[in-house]
Amino acid sequence: MTDAVVIGAGPAGLMAAETLGKAGFSVTVAEAMPSVGRKFLMAGKSGLNITKAEPSATFLAAYGDQIPTALTTALHQFGPAEVITWAEGLGQPVFTGSTGRVFPTVMKASPLLRAWLARLNSLGVEIETRWRWEGWHGDTLVFETPASMRTLSPEVTILATGGASWQRLGANGHWARHLPESVAPFQPANMGFSVNWSDHMGPYLGAAVKAVALTAGDQTSRGEFIISARGIEGGGVYMVSRAMRDGAALTLDMKPDWSHDKLRNALNKPRGKTSLSNHLRKVLKFTPVQSALLAEFGRPFPDDLTTLIKTLPVTHAGPRPMDEAISTAGGIRFDALTDDLMIKHKPGVFCAGEMLDWEAPTGGYLITGCLATGAMAGAGAVRFTRQNGVVSAS
Template sequence: MSYVSDNPLVAPEAVVVGAGPAGLMAAEALGAAGLSVLLAEAMPSPARKLLMAGKSGLNLTKSEPRPRFDAAYRPRPPALAAALDGFGPEAAMSWAEGLGQPLFIGSTGRVFPRAMKASPLLRAWLGRLDGLGVRLARRWRWTGWEAGGGVGFDTPEGARSLTPRVTVLAMGGASWRRLGSDGAWADRFEAEELAPFAPANVGLAVEWSPLMERHFGTPVKGCALSAGDTSGRGEFVISRRGLEGGGIYAVSRAVREGAELTLDLLPDLSLDEIRVRLARPRGKTSVSNHLRKVLNLDAGPRALLQEFARPLPHDLAPLLKALPVRHAGPRPLDEAISTAGGVRFEALDEGLMLRRRPGSFVAGEMLDWEAPTGGYLITACLATGRHAGRSAAAWARAR
């Protein structure tokens, strides 16, 4: 798709700002409703964050019992619930297959395209939008609302102003600045419409002792993590900057809100079973080797035990079941996979339209919600984009 400066869509009926998953889905809904659509993207190419996510396998959604899926979203106000009810995991899978992308479900319920990458799906999606008459304007950066209901842009040809019947804003959150999600749009909103940005699905900063350097890059598997009312098993990595990976991301909200993080390094063994094994004669074997031999404890967990619990007490069993993690808080916002905060749902009606600006809708990570990785993020971006696009189309038709 390409935008041509003399294209008749210089005065489109609908403008979508942001060509990530939420914006592309909003454009699809508006185009399918018969509206002429201009899709304005600040970056040179669309869906950069989606393409980046696809490098390690594009996790589209999560196949699991619906109550468990719904519980992953916090908060889950009526507008978000309505969006996910209209486009949940099954709908996301059908939609991707409709774009010619065969899927498979992994052992944990995560759903991926068989191609694993995002680029084949994106190409097919852009082709569908082209068929609907959607036009893409690259390097168009939204500058805000203008008098008379217009929307302004900085473009390669200079400042431009459009007066569409409806506008859908889908400019992402405030992480991964280099991919276009910089949160700069927040300056155009009233303070009461916004919840402060905070890192979500983010690693923890740890000031390691020099002894940990040889463990950087070591994966830690099979542990159970607990923080506040959030707990579960997950893999993570010891990195130079701290602790990173899905297991840490799953508890990052609770940790961000002040809960202590503890690790159960041996979740399949009880406290008594661990004590029985540790009581076996050690002889001249080091503590670390004894833990390896009698408990089959890997190098990563053993290193964390030494780092966070020295000097080690005589009774190690309680620490092996609940090792307190000493950290310096979440990594910086721009390193987060996603962001909490953004446009409050109280500032929107159930169709995701801004109460203060009739005809302007908001979707995707601009909204104040969060969820763990594992397919929940992309599904909600697609769902809210579709919901905002359909609501915008209905609002435009009614007028």
């Protein structure tokens, strides 16, 4: 017997389990993969960015203009300050980088995850791996396990089954078939875009593009991005990927800190017999990859390059496949949930993390959102059981 079952052992699920365990509940976490936190560990391979230290209004704006009320509440209750306190409470000191991004001092995810699992163990949380959720039989949860089919009938359930990208890490979206009436279609988020490069771009595949500004719709990013054989990807692109996915054109400002007048004056300096690429290198400090991008997307060149350099149109063939995306939009609609993330038509079943229909850019926002909704769902489950008198947890 168990008071609560949490399905999914990513950041949202583990935070829900911690919240329930601290409230005195017996908790079983069911994870379909052979080990827990696989996407969490992958996110930390190049440095685990756990949150972003910035004013609350700026932080919330990263989640979009129409952020659901429940998500706003969750982020107010468990925002950047709480994430930092939580990590440090697990013995993982953090530091804040020049851009406001917050990292564990060791930069890796594995020490934080080990400390977290030790805490959960001390709370009596049981974790079962290779338990694949197969929906309900009536009100009973059904799992496929290596030994046999198993069923559990907890008082409360937290679903934290992830989005629909990175299938090899366990996030495949297959859970949506169990809740078809509550799910918005999945879409890629924080994804790269396909570009059919001409042959002259071959030497620049793998190159990083820095010191430019990317604009799509009303979104602008100063982050760097990578030219890959498949197209463009990386943090700078991810910041504007939502607008691009929704149809906004992408332009590059190749000299974002220069005014039109300053740029035009520099371009009008005598060129002589110097090639255009060398002229751009001398007067604008263009890198070879910047010159290559200008040629790729700007030819035939106009007489005055100023406007082209400030708003270089990028031709692309749409988002890369969803399974390559860092995260996904779509999932459980917020209008199908109560204010504390319980499914309206399934009392006692709460949802958290990337399976909810929200999206945010990389840079600490995704992990914070998962932790915040996990904490909210766990707290909601505690209140539900106590209000209904089904668990006498202390």
